[in-house]
Amino acid sequence: xxxxxxxxxxxxxxxxxxxxxxxxxxxxxxxxxxxxxxxxxxxxxxxxxxxxxxxxxxxxxxxxxxxxxxxxxxxxxxxxxxxxxxxxxxxxxxxxxxxxxxxxxxxxxxxxxxxxxxxxxxxxxxxxxxxxxxxxxxxx
Amino acid sequence: xxxxxxxxxxxxxxxxxxxxxxxxxxxxxxxxxxxxxxxxxxxxxxxxxxxxxxxxxxxxxxxxxxxxxxxxxxxxxxxxxxxxxxxxxxxxxxxxxxxxxxxxxxxxxxxxxxxxxxxxxxxxxxxxxxxxxxxxxxxxxxxxxxxxxxxxxxxxxxxxxxxxxxxxxxxxxxxxxxxxxxxxxxxxxxxxxxxxxxxxxxxxxxxxxxxxxxxxxxxxxxxxxxxxxxxxxxxxxxxxxxxxxxxxxxxxxxxxxxxxxxxxxxxxxxxxxxxxxxxxxxxxxxxxxxxxxxxxxxxxxxxxxxxxxxxxxxxxxxxxxxxxxxxxxxxxxxxxxxxxxxxxxxxxxxxxxxxxxxxxxxxxxxxxxxxxxxxxxxxxxxxxxxxxxxxxxxxxxxxxxxxxxxxxxxxxxxxxx
Numbered sequence: 001x002x003x004x005x006x007x008x009x010x011x012x013x014x015x016x017x018x019x020x021x022x023x024x025x026x027x028x029x030x031x032x033x034x035x036x037x038x039x040x041x042x043x044x045x046x047x048x049x050x051x052x053x054x055x056x057x058x059x060x061x062x063x064x065x066x067x068x069x070x071x072x073x074x075x076x077x078x079x080x081x082x083x084x085x086x087x088x089x090x091x092x093x094x095x096x097x098x099x100x101x102x103x104x105x106x107x108x109x110x111x112x113x114x115x116x117x118x119x120x121x122x123x124x125x126x127x128x129x130x131x132x133x134x135x136x137x138x139x140x
Numbered sequence: 141x142x143x144x145x146x147x148x149x150x151x152x153x154x155x156x157x158x159x160x161x162x163x164x165x166x167x168x169x170x171x172x173x174x175x176x177x178x179x180x181x182x183x184x185x186x187x188x189x190x191x192x193x194x195x196x197x198x199x200x201x202x203x204x205x206x207x208x209x210x211x212x213x214x215x216x217x218x219x220x221x222x223x224x225x226x227x228x229x230x231x232x233x234x235x236x237x238x239x240x241x242x243x244x245x246x247x248x249x250x251x252x253x254x255x256x257x258x259x260x261x262x263x264x265x266x267x268x269x270x271x272x273x274x275x276x277x278x279x280x281x282x283x284x285x286x287x288x289x290x291x292x293x294x295x296x297x298x299x300x301x302x303x304x305x306x307x308x309x310x311x312x313x314x315x316x317x318x319x320x321x322x323x324x325x326x327x328x329x330x331x332x333x334x335x336x337x338x339x340x341x342x343x344x345x346x347x348x349x350x351x352x353x354x355x356x357x358x359x360x361x362x363x364x365x366x367x368x369x370x371x372x373x374x375x376x377x378x379x380x381x382x383x384x385x386x387x388x389x390x391x392x393x394x395x396x397x398x399x400x401x402x403x404x405x406x407x408x409x410x411x412x413x414x415x416x417x418x419x420x421x422x423x424x425x426x427x428x429x430x431x432x433x434x435x436x437x438x439x440x441x442x443x444x445x446x447x448x449x450x451x452x453x454x455x456x457x458x459x460x461x462x463x464x465x466x467x468x469x470x471x472x473x474x475x476x477x478x479x480x481x482x483x484x485x486x487x488x489x490x491x492x493x494x495x496x497x498x499x500x501x502x503x504x505x506x507x508x509x510x511x512x513x514x515x516x517x518x519x520x521x522x523x524x525x526x527x528x529x530x531x532x533x534x535x536x537x538x539x540x541x542x543x544x545x546x547x548x549x550x551x552x553x554x555x556x557x
Contacts, residue, residue, distance in 0.1 A: 003468065011468060017536055034554030035500035035539060038462055038479060038488070042538035060538035064464040064479075068536060113555075 003065055004099035010069035015076045018058040020044040028122025032113045039063030039107065041071045043114035045078065045086075047122050052082045059114070066104040070094050070111035083119050148524045151517040156472040158518045162357075162452060162511030163306050163334060164476060168403070169359035169512070175406040176361065179399035187396045188387060198398045205405025212408040213332075213351060214342035215368050221388045222401055225365040226333040227257040229352035230300075232367055232392060233329045234261045236378030237298050237350070238270055241327070245295035249326075251275040251283050251312075253491045254302050258331055262300075271295070279496050280445035281310035288320060298327045303335035303351075307478065307491040307507055308444030309453025311339065318347025327376055333357050333365075337411030338419065338450050343368055349376050355400060359512055360407030364400030367392075422452040422510050425519050429508060430454055432523035437530055439543070443478075443492055443505055452510035455492075457501045458526075460540035461533045466506060469529035473522050478505035500539075500549075 003011070019042075020027045026046050033040040039062060046056040057075035061068045073094055078086040094100070094108035122128075150156060159167065179201060187202045189195025206217040223229045238248065250262055252274050262272045273291045275283050283301065292299070299321050303314050314330055321328035329350040335341050336351075337358035343351060351368040355361050369391070370376045384393030411418075433440055439459040455478075458466060463479030478489030479502070488502035508522070534540040539549060 008468075011465070014536060019541070031538070031552075032555055035503075035549060036498065036554070038499070038503040040538055040554070060536055060541060062460060062537045062539045063462050065468040067462075068465060 006073075006098050007065055007069040007100070010072040010098070011065045014059075014068060014072040016056075016058050016072065016079070017060060019060065020046055020056065020058050025049075025125055026122075028118040028120070028125065030114045030117025030119075030121060032117050033063070033067075033110050035062065039067045039110060041067065041110055041114040043071060043074060043111075043118045045083075045118045045122060047083060047126075049126070052084070054078050054081055054083060054086055063107065063110075064104070066098065066100055067107040067110065069098050070100070070107045071114060073097060074111040074115055078115060083122065086115055087119060089115060148521065148528055151521055153515070154517050154521050157474055158472065158514075158522060159474045160508050160510060160514060160518070160522060161474045161476055162509035162514075163309070163507065164509065165356045165362065166359045166511050167513060168356075168361060169407065169410060171410060172360050172403045172406045176399045176403040179402050183398075185398070187398055188385065198396075201398060201402050202396055205401045205408075208405035208409040208412075209353070209366055210368075212341075212412045213336060213353075213368060214344050216371070218389075219343075219368050219371050221367045221369055221391050222396055222404075223365045223367055223392055224363055224397070225356075226255075226331065226352045226354035227365075229354070229365045229367040230255070230257040230331055231261050232378065232381050233350045233352060233369075234258065234298065234300055235265065235381050236391070237327055237329065237376070238265050239379035240377045241297040245297040247271045247273070247293060247295040248298045248300065249273045249275065249288065249291050249296060250300045251277060251302075252494045253277055253281060253305055253307075254300070255306055255331055255333070258300055258302070275301075277494050280448070281305060281308050281443075281491075281495055282312060282445060282448060283317075285313065285316055285320065288317060292320070292324050292326060296324070296326050298329060300329040300331070303330045303332040303341060304339065304450050305444070305491060306334050307476075307489060308455045308495070309334070309450035310444040311335065311448040311450065313448075314341075314348065315346045318349075321349070322347050327374075334450060337408065337415060338452065340415070343370065349374065350378075355404040355407060358407045358411050361400050361403040364397050364404045366404065418512060419451040422512075422514075425510050425514060425516060426452060426454050426508070428516065429510070429519045429523050430456070432520070433526060436527040439540075441501070443495060443497065443501075454508040454510070456506055456508070457497070457504040458506065458530045459501060459504050460537045460543065461530050462503050463505055465533055466504075466526070466529055469533065470522070470525050473525060475509070475522075476507040478507070479503045 059071045061071045091108035091112040185194030185198035187198040206220045210217045318328045336353040349370045354365040443455040463477030492502040
């Protein structure tokens with residue numbers, strides 16, 4: 001399989017690898033995928049309680065190069081956005097940016113799921129109503 | 141920011157990319173090419189032309205190749221049928237026997253880790269009224285002879301069990317299988333594509349009735365293979381699957397691929413002469429690779445029996461690292477992975493799953509296929525590179541981190557997707 005230059009770049013230089021303190025109220029954690037399926041993403045955000053801006057994002061991914069690139073890109077994109085802005089990121093945006101082939105679309109879906117799961121976790125911790133997002137998070 | 145690109149030094153004399161996927165195919169030995177060359181140009185005759193020297197010359201070359209192949213497996217030249225490769229050989233053997241012995245019975249026994257050329261052939265026969273038993277394998281990849289014994293019934297006409305597996309390299313107990321088949325009066329076919337020329341295979345000692353082999357796995361050309369069909373004790377008959385000019389004693393029509401056949405013959409001759417020393421050499425390289433990987437990495441495991449294995453095969457899982465991402469990191473080394481992401485079906489290797497390995501371990505597997513032209517310097521480079529990339533990818537792996545923290549991954553409710 002030929003990878004796009006952007007996938008190779010994220011694979012070679014993954015952005016924002018690491019972990020945040022799961023127990024902190026400011027941190028939301030999303031763990032999506034399954035080892036049996038060959039990909040697991042953990043995406044974490046630290047949200048400023050005043051501004052609701054995502055100030056820090058970290059990820060770790062078990063998966064193919066496209067999965068690593070999708071989650072790396074996701075952390076890059078959500079940093080500096082408010083949580084609501086971050087929820088506007090669609091998997092198709094990731095597909096386009098990384099030029100993912102059809103067989104790798106699920107990697108982008110997983111990255112979108114990871115963003116939603118992390119934000120959902122943060123909202124739950126902080127008692128933020130998430131009427132708008134609850135349905136989509138649960139659906140997958 | 142961590143970086144995954146490794147900066148492992150390339151040792152002197154090592155040319156990139158390194159080919160270490162010799163179960164998929166092997167490079168043509170220059171000695172084989174040399175033998176083949178005249179048969180493309182000046183010696184272009186049709187081996188079936190009986191009335192001029194061009195034909196005689198070609199026929200003579202084909203008969204020499206038949207001898208060379210027969211000698212490697214302990215057969216006689218008359219028992220060798222040329223085909224286009226092992227897929228055709230397997231099809232011809234299984235379908236041809238099924239058709240020929242239909243009145244005696246309709247039951248065929250094979251096993252779950254066979255190559256698709258055997259499994260899909262059997263599946264097709266099931267649609268035509270045949271009954272097929274797919275024996276399971278044990279955790280080491282070998283079949284249980286007791287299972288085979290129990291599976292044979294009065295309708296069984298054929299047992300088809302491979303000699304060596306193409307993914308995990310494990311060697312089935314073909315001698316015992318053949319003995320059992322002969323005791324029960326059942327024909328024994330073996331797909332010996334990976335075994336012939338690598339480990340001793342003798343159709344007499346190993347009780348083999350029909351055997352498939354291929355040129356390009358033994359440093360010969362692609363597009364040529366052979367089928368051994370026993371002529372006595374018992375005489376095996378095979379119904380032709382390709383009709384035409386009645387070549388190959390009517391079992392396989394079609395003008396012979398003379399240059400390919402010459403190459404296959406030469407490849408067999410070289411294999412016979414060099415098998416012992418080559419096996420020792422490959423075993424040394426393979427063991428060195430394994431030792432290096434195991435000394436530097438935790439959570440690695442060899443898949444399949446270590447004892448009953450091809451000398452050049454190492455199939456290893458680097459748990460908590462996904463296979464395709466590992467291949468991407470070692471992109472100057474040609475190996476294979478059992479990961480779903482590398483397969484056309486998006487399913488992890490059915491061979492590894494048959495051993496009872498979890499999908500997650502199958503996703504993490506790499507098959508190293510060492511061959512005649514690999515060197516120790518290459519092995520050292522590959523080992524260093526794999527170690528480096530696995531370590532980097534584990535820094536990226538949430539699973540590795542969780543395991544380090546003592547979390548039991550099996551207790552987590554993973555969201556399936």
